[in-house]
Amino acid sequence: MRTSQRTRKRKPPPNKYVDMAARAALRCLEGGTEPPTDLFALAHMRRVKKIYLRPMVGEGATYAVNGGFEIAVRDRIRDEVIRLDLDDPRRPPLEARQRFTLAHEIAHTLYYDLNKQRPVLINDSPRGDMLEAFCNRAAGMFLLPDALLRADLAGRPVSLEALRWLSRRYRASSSAVIRRIDELGIVKPEDHAIIYTERRADEVEIVAAFVPPPLQVVLPRPKPYITKLRTWGRSFITTEFWTSQLWRREVDVYGLKLCVEKRTGEIGDAFYLEISVV
């Protein structure tokens, strides 16, 4: 791997670059004014020729090939190829997780120069974990475009109900929606904090969180997102909390009265906390 420390004119910082590139890609998407985002159309526009849905080890992969790209997305059962280059009309339904993977893989193409017959990585594009983080960020923007999400959040307080509605509407996972809400930084006084957790090994970890600024005075904003819930919520989480499916308490956290409600998630061991000021 090259560590490029060359002296060249500064491009926009990598996070700005990916935001700009993702927005530009979305703008080219015709009819992109209503969710959910047509990821197959977006992939086609980014010169993706084939999408493989198949059992595989990772969640997804992108390969530069002659004339564009091929993308593989993990599927537990299906093993099929969608030929975007041949106007294949099939658009198999994807789960929210697969949609995120496909959006992430499309984001990888943003770091390639498409003017070549076989796309080549842009000089000085980020590598490793930083590249993956940027592709996750762009994937979120693809699935939940700024303008649409802003419009949907205007006048609608952040709550678990709103989150579920947005997840269905954008066909995006809870964690993707929460991260986007957090990124957009729209603040309304009635917003609730939403903490989404999953059990991983022996710990319950915060996977995504939105804590509105007024609550940040008493609730730490869990960042980066992988944080132990036990540590984060120790000021109000009791022993009973861990064994109850539904747990709702009014608690006093540093003098602020909060209503903390635990609700089970749709999948496995995931659950949400919804926290509001009483």
Ligand SMILES: [Zn+2]
């Ligand atoms: Zn990746």
